[in-house]
Amino acid sequence: MDFNPKEEIERLKKLVNYHNNLYYNLDNPILSDTQYDELYNQLKTLEERFPQFRTKNSPTQRVGGTVSSTFAPVPHAVPMMSLDNSYSPAEVSEWYARTAKLLARTDFDMVVEAKIDGISCSLLYTNGKLVRASSRGDGKTGEDITQNVLTVQDIPHQIPNAPLGDLEVRGEIYLDKQDLEILNQKQQQAGENIFANTRNAAAGSLRQKDAAITATRPLKFFAHSFGAGHIQADTFSGFIRLCQSWGFAVSPVRLQTAALADVLQFYKQFDTDRHNLPFDVDGLVVKVDSFSLQRILGNTAKSPRWAIAFKYPAQQATTTLKNVLFSVGRSGIITPVAELEPVPCAGVIISNATLHNFDEVKRLGVRVGDKVIIERAGEVIPKVVKVAQALGQHEVLPPAECPSCHSRVYKEEGEVGYYCINPACPAQLRARLLHFASRGAMDIDGLGENIVDQLLSRQFVKNFADIYRLSFLHLLSLDNFKDKKAQNLLDAIEASKHRPLARLLFALGIAFVGAKTAELLADRFRTMDAFLQAGPEELQAIPEVGETVSQSVYDFTHDPKALELVEDLRREGLNFTQPQKQLSANIFEGKTLVFTGELTTMTRTQAELKAKEYGAKTSGSVSKKTAYVVAGAEAGSKLKKAQELGVPVLTEQQFLDMLK
Structure with a gap:
């Protein structure tokens, strides 16, 4: 059959609109960001090749979703645009080259910030008082969510020394990862739906008709953009400093530089450190700092030319559940494991994911053949978080016998786990040996x-x-x-x-x-x-x-x-004693140490254990209470934060010398 570009564009428009509605209006996406971007880019590429078939109502010509009828519409004085996405240093380098060409200069400052995964929100202040809050909506018109936003504790209702007249501050409403876990526990106890991620939880909380429900959700806010009004700042970084003086929280992750190489290096370093943040981050945002240069660069139909999202490989992906296997752990507990149609996620190909336990299988309602959403964060084992499309027929039930030794499976009343009770089970022995040698x-x-x-x-x-x-x-x-x-x-x-x-x-x-x-x-x-x-x-x-x-x-x-x-x-001669803590090196006694970067003489785990032998405590994050940061090669944001807080930084050799 001959290729018909007009029909293909119409097909892709319907698909993109369908997924826009799921994401923006129903808070129920079934595609990862990467998968959605691939679909969107197919449409955009075809429209560029065949511009005669591009229409004004195409999703490539507007921002986000539609305006919900649940809340009153709010026109935006300045459109709330979405960012173009990039997933590689090459794409960001291309953006930088285009920007430098349009400006006819390369000496412009850029600001890099963490891209918090939440819900965009516009806050309108009149003479310093918060008078209205609105969602992004379709970019031109949002939804009035003022009553719900007033319940967000770290959004100031009144800002000190505010300029006269109207001032619009834009940012992101989000939930911390730990708060999501607590919220989901409460949801499960109440028999309510479980939120798949922090963004869905934030969106669902903001769209409550009853603001009292929103008030029970631990929502937070980061200011990240200037909307409209008169301010005493010529740059984005100057505006952010104003926001801090007004009492707004801003992203703790920031770099200001005029060098593309610094941006690319920051992206590389932050890939590991982002998992230690209390909130979800799916990438970075790179912006031209100067407001006057931003105005020169202008916008496309839906995105500013002066900014770009620099994302990491998708943390979530959608794929097919081919089968459910049963894994036997070292304690005999039997864990259901999802066998998946292989799919790229977070930079690797995923073919298996955990389903945790059979109560979780029942809660998810997952069946073999379903389209499922999987998630992988950092080095954590991938997990199934949601059924995207219920296509399966076969219910997943606990096994009656151990898949390894075929002994009877046992479940104690009141417990979640199913166990193989055969102490000679080969699968248990294998798992115990691997743990012993770990x-x-x-x-x-x-x-x-x-x-x-x-x-x-x-x-x-x-x-x-x-x-x-x-x-x-x-x-x-x-x-x-x-x-x-x-x-x-x-x-x-x-x-x-x-x-x-x-x-x-x-x-x-x-x-x-x-x-x-x-x-x-x-x-x-x-x-x-x-x-x-x-x-x-x-x-x-x-x-x-x-x-x-x-x-x-x-x-x-x-x-x-x-x-x-x-x-x-x-x-066999194994050591059966625990060495006394080395009090001679009492400089570490009771002190908190943070290790970052690549060490040469030992692994970070070994270094932490050595520090503990000398009476130290270890932590994964840097704070004012940190006594020392030990920095190896390619140390990232932890090193920078230590320098900002004035925490002493040791090289690996200095750490070893102090142990002596």
Whole structure:
């Protein structure tokens, strides 16, 4: 069939309008930002090739969605435009080149800010008093959401020293990630819908007909744009300083520079650090700083030429649920895992995602064959967050038997989890061995999934102690093993014998004993023998060790098989003591350290553990309470924040010297 550009443009217009309505008006998107942008760009490219078929009502010629009938319409004095999106340094470089060409200069300042994932809002002040708040709507006309916005606690109702007349401040209303978790717990307890992400939660909260409901939602606001009015500022950065003086919160992530290379480097560094922020960020916004230069550059039909969104690969994607597999963990718990049609998400190809547990499967209403939305944030395991289209027929039910050993599956009344109760289950042994060898436990470099699978299939290893009985000949019989690889693994196994007691307690996989609890226990008892002899009351007397943990530890230390394993490890020469904190290096005692960047002599995890041995605390974020930041190569926003706050910064070598 011949290609008909007019028909294809009309088809794409309908599709884009359909997804615009889901996103802007119903707060129920079924495509990721990247997938939507691909669809939108197909339409835009066709319209550029065949301009005779482009119409004024095309979604490429207007902003966002439509105006809802739920709230009164509000015309915008200055259109609230959307930003063009870019997903690569090459695209931002092209934007910069176009901007420099239009301005006939390259010495213009740019401001880079975090792109908070929330709902755009315009705040109109008259003589300093908040008189109206409106949503973006279709860009030309928004919705009057004043009563709901008045409940947002960090939006000033009156701003000091405000200019006379009208002043419009624009920004983003959002929820913190932690607040979303709490809100969803309340929603679930009340039998209400669960919000898929912070943006949906913010949108749903703002569109309540009853402002009292909005008032119960922990909404927040960042000012990020100037709308209209008269202000004493010639630049965007000057306007932001005014906003701060008026009491507005602004993005804590900001860079001002005239160099494109700085923008690209900032984007690279921020990719990791953004996951440590309390709110969701899907990229950066790059703006020309000067208001006069912004006016020269002007706008397209829907976007300013003086700004661009510099996004990261999508954190969400839509794909098909092909099947649900059952994974058996080291404790015997059975977890449903979604087998997916492979889809790119957050820079990687995703083919599996967790469904957490069978209560979550029921809540989602997910069936094999459904179109589902998956999410991946940072290094977190991808998860299914929503059914986009209910196309499946087959209900997902808990298994009657273990998928590994076919033993009976057990579920205790009142608990969520289903368990395999066979202690000899091969899948449980595999998971326990991988945990034992992991970086936070015994840190046996090279003992990964492929090697563990081969050791189990050849029956070389049946428990933790067998790892220390492996020989050179054992390893040479494995696939792709040569002399050097075998020796490296044997050296790593030997080195693990000297790990402190805290690491061993964590590696043993005692229920409810994580790395931090293991460290508390090891610091309290100092030796394995003292730990094994501890009673429930003595255990509960340790701060942060409650009844559940103490009972689990007591059960472990009175289990004959567990005690037999401990003695087996003793015979293999493992360290059973916890070193005293090095009080000679008391400069770190009780101090908080933050590690950032790439270290050369050890991993960041190892550095944190070393700091703790010397009495320090460690944190993932920098604040005024931080004593030192230890910065390795390619340190990012944490280093910058330390410099802004005046927190002392150490090189890796300085940190090591202070330990001595």
